[in-house]
Amino acid sequence: MSQAGAEAQSRPLLVNGEALKIDVTAPSGGGGPKYEPRTAQDAASFLLPQLTTALEDVRDLPQQLRAEDRIYVEAKLVANYLAPSYFPTPLLAQIGATPVGSRADVGLYQTSSKSEQVQTRRLVFTVPDTGLAAFESLVRTGGHGRTQAQAFAEIRKLDEVALPDPARVLRAPHHAIEDAALHVGARTWEAILHPRTTLSGDAVPLEEATLLRWFELIETHNGHVHRDFVRQVGGLTFTPVTMPSDEDAAALASFNPLRTLRPMPAIRPRPRFGLRSGNRLGPPASSRPVDTSVKVAVFDGGVDIQNGASQLFPIATPDLTSEPVDRDALDHGTGVTGAVLYGLVAPGQQAPQPPLPVESFRVLPAPIDEEDLEGYWVLDQIKVAIETGGHKLVNLSLGPEVAVEDDLEPNRWTSELDQLAWENDVLFVIAAGNDGEQDRATGLHRVQVPADMANGIAVGACDAPMPTKPWARAPYSSMGPGRHGARVQPLGVQFGGVDNRLFDVLRSDGSFLEASGTSFAAPVTTHALADLITRLPRVNSSVLRAFITHFAEPHRSHNKLRHEVGYGRHALSFQDALECGPDEAHILIVDDIERGDLLGYQVPVPAGSTGNLDLRLTLAYATPVDPTEPTEYTNAALEMLLRPHHQMYGFAPPPGTDAKRQTLDVRSAEARQLLIDGWKQSQEPTARSLGAPKGANEAQLRDSGKWETVRYHKVSLKPGEVELPRLEVAYVARRTGAIDNAPSKVPFAMLVSIRDKDASGTLYDAIRTQHKALLPAQRSRGRIRTRSSDQPHWY
The missing domain is CATH 3.30.70 (Alpha-Beta Plaits)
Structure with a gap:
């Protein structure tokens, strides 16, 4: 068979989707006047006594309980002013205040017709004693001159002002x-x-x-x-x-x-192991990794190098701790490393060829006298190893025994690893934790740090591997939601074993122990991602996060169980996902976006398509983070918009009429008549909502994922609704909770799947014919792309 014939039959996933980029114009500002729940004069009536109390508290504060030249003050924001564009910069500048972070809180969101309790935040800022007095004077007098008047107007955005409460x-x-x-x-x-x-x-x-x-x-x-x-x-x-x-x-x-x-939290306890299996795993036909250009790191209890370990574990096993080996930790580390190397294997099978080289670092037990500081020591070792070792994929089946909380106070593990992920374009795959059966009222059932990373993948456990059905979350698997910027946690689930179907934990001699836990689910997903790296021409951390989400199998009750199973059950292998059927196409887009930019991409629906279509869209990106801002943790927001039909526009009726807005094809006679009658045509084609409802407030936008680093949407389109569709990606950034206009660049990946529900059998071939820039995915040969720059960087 010719190469062209084989390629036509195989229908590979298509890459180089960034070549579909088109010019788009940012729409002009819109929206009506913002509802103001109170005036500055209203706010002054209750803020003035609070400021007077704050000044008295400062005078009573002993020198040993304060900083040298400033006081830390908290101000609770009215929930109507959560968006970065409403940050009270003129007020803080007038009183000489400097923002240093925020806390999560709840407050009242009000409109002309309703009010509701939503999440808001308490700004934390520093101010000299004279500045706090100036604040009190401004609120008392209303200010003098235009600058002070502008600052005074900002106080309507505040509910409370006080020194930090020791009880908080x-x-x-x-x-x-x-x-x-x-x-x-x-x-x-x-x-x-x-x-x-x-x-x-x-x-x-x-x-x-x-x-x-x-x-x-x-x-x-x-x-x-x-x-x-x-x-x-x-x-x-x-x-x-x-x-x-x-x-x-x-x-x-x-x-x-x-x-x-x-x-101080302790390191999570390790799962208990059951009896060893009699059958063994046969060594791989070749122990040489498929690709050696990318390294995987495992941080755990080490690998047992006895009993023929060189055949099944021909890897580097650095000892970062000088402590004697702990048997349970060693069994755990060996099992985790085995799952990273070989995936889900069982007694009597032969091990597959490892996809990538693996280094398994022994970090437990820690060589310190203070047991409570074990987590700090372990994190130090992880940070140094990643900064110097060049690993791009890391499995963590350990972490502190602490669940993410609603008030989302900073955590060193999460913050350090998110910064490492951003700076080094490394992907951490983290076990979500095994406390899913703990008390929900106190939040102890939530995912455990650092599974709340915004730039990582948190993996929970389910009770059956693909393709077995039905499946459900393993009862012990910790649940979401996670922190802001990563509310969907875990991102997905993988088989981790349950009582009636335990996980086969590989030992160095090829025999098995039995256990269950997210500790073993995570490395199975890590293995699948390692294998994926060998099958794609270019990969970065955003590509891997997009794939694991896009090709997760949704639970039949996925809308109700999002905080239990994330986006669904992870694949054991992406081999099938890299092949398309005749009525579908998967397209990968890898690109960068500058702050404030708007990028457009043609969705390659074949011209003249008249069928019913399903679109699946996944966006994943890496972002800098700000640990001082729990509710504003991710500094970047990429917003995705779908415009399905390039000729369908909105038409607004003339002022003073009772007619309702219409959406029409601008080529129609009806549309032309509306324009003659004084109707106003929208600047851009009509957009299909992705996530938040139209007219959503900032709290609703955040709940629907505005600042999430992974977004997934499914859209059904009927005949006549699609013609030259396009996707738009916009980038908004924030700093200390306010809009940030400094230059920056964020890498992202999008996966677009198009399926013809009418099964015409021609969609994939038509896309290949009409969009020559799209290329079939081919196995990498030693060059893997990381975060893009002006000149592509390869490793």
Whole structure:
């Protein structure tokens, strides 16, 4: 058979979709006047007493409980003003305040006809004592001159102003802090200190003088600072401290620059293993990886190098810890590494050829005396290894035993790894956690850190692998929602074993133990992604996140179970996904977008198509993150819009009439008559809503995924609704919660699937014929593309 004939039969997934880029014009600003729930004068009546109290609190605050030259103040935003464009910059500038972060909160969103409780946030800013007095004077007098009047108008956006509440700063254990009988003796706490911010807006750690005051306060209460483990992330200072009692810890919460004080979490417990299987896994026909240009890292309990490990585990196994081997940790690390190498295998089978080289780093147990600091030490090792090792795919089946919380306070694991992912274009695949059966009222069932990463993939567990049906979430698998920017968590699920169908955990000699847990689901997904890398001509972390989402199998009740199973069950292999049927086509678009840009892409529906079509659209991108802003954690938002028909426009009736807006083909006689009658035609073709309802407020936009780094949509289009359709991608950025106009570039990937539901048998071939720029995906040969730049960078 000729090469052309074989290619026509195989119908590969199509790449180079960025060649479908077309010129588009950003629509002019629209929308009616914004509803203002109150005036500045209304706000002044209740803010003035609060500011007077705040000034009194500052005067009463001892020097040892504050920074050298400033006070940290919180201001709760009215929920109507969540969007970055409403950030009260003129007010903060007038009083000499500098924003340093925010906290999650709830507040009232009001319109002329209704009000509802939604999520909002508390701005945190620093201000000199004179600035706080100036704030009080501005609210009391209304200001003088245009600049002060503009600043005064901004106070309508605020509900509360106060110094940080120690009760909010202190994150008590599950028992009440006053009930000392439930905890006797010392406890290690994680203290997080606010940053100070430079005039350029960059968050930087606290100065030495303020840190010394903090350390002295701890020592005054007979505490101990673990100075060797003090870390700075995104301007925040993470300080492990051991206090002799919970009462002594509570005394620290009044330190004004302190953001959070909470018990230090331990590393998650490992699953229990069952009996060994009698049958073994045969070694692969070739132990040489299919592709050696990309490395995979595993951080766990190591690999058992005894009993013929060289045949099944011909990999590097660096020891980052000098501690003696822990048997349970070693079995866990060996099983996790085996699943990364070979995927889901069973006794009696032969191992497949590993797709990529793997390094399995032994990081457990940690070589430190303070068991509570094990998580800090492990994270340090991961960070150094990734920054120096060049790994692009990382499996983490470990992490701290702490569930993500609704108030989304910063977490060092999540923040460090998200920054590593952004800076190094590395993808972390993380086990979601095994606490799904814990108490829901307290949130203990939620995904565990760092599975709430915005730039990673969190994997939960299900009770059956593909293609077995029916399937469901494994009862122990931790659930969402995650943090803002990654609310859909876990992103998906993979088989991890359940009581009546346990996971076969590979040992170094080819025998198996039995267990269950997301620890084993995650590496099966990591293996599938490693194999995918070998099958595509270019890959970055965004491409991998798009594939794992786009080709997940939705649960039959996916709309109800999104927080349980994410976008669905992960594939064991993408081999089938890389092949299209005659009535479908999958197109991959890999591109960059500049801040403020609007990009357009032709959706390659064949000209003259008259069938019923299904479109599936997945967008994934990497973003810088801001750990000081829990509700504004992702700095970039890519918004996707579909315009299905290039000739269908909206027509608005003339003012003063009762007629309703219409959507018509501009070529029709009816449309021409409306224009003659004074109707106004929209600037751009009519768009199909993707996610949020039309006219959604900012809180609804966020709930529907405006700032999510992975977006998935399915759209059905009837005959006559499609002609030269296009997708538009826009990029909005924020910094300290406000719109950021500084130049920046974000990489993204989109997968577009088109299916002809009428089964004409010609759709794929028609797309190939009409869009020559689209190329069939071919297996890589040593060159894998990472984040794009002006000149493509390869590794």
